Amino acid sequence: MIEEQRLEHPNDPLHGLTLKKILEDLHAHYGFEGLGWRIKIKCFTDNPSIQSSLKFLRKTPWARAKVEALYIQTFAKQ
16 A cells, blocks of 8 residues: 555655654664664654654654655665
């Protein structure tokens, strides 16, 4: 289903993905230590959790943009 949605919007690699899914995939790939090293924000370095990171990222557009860019850089080639 998601692959079909991506075919409908080929210019948007994030179409059909939620912020939670993006963060879960990045966390599974890098862990919070790796995320904190790649993106210098406290939600990844100081007592991190998925929920606290989601809360911060939903309120902070510049940080969300960095997370989305890392997702594209990491997974768009696959």
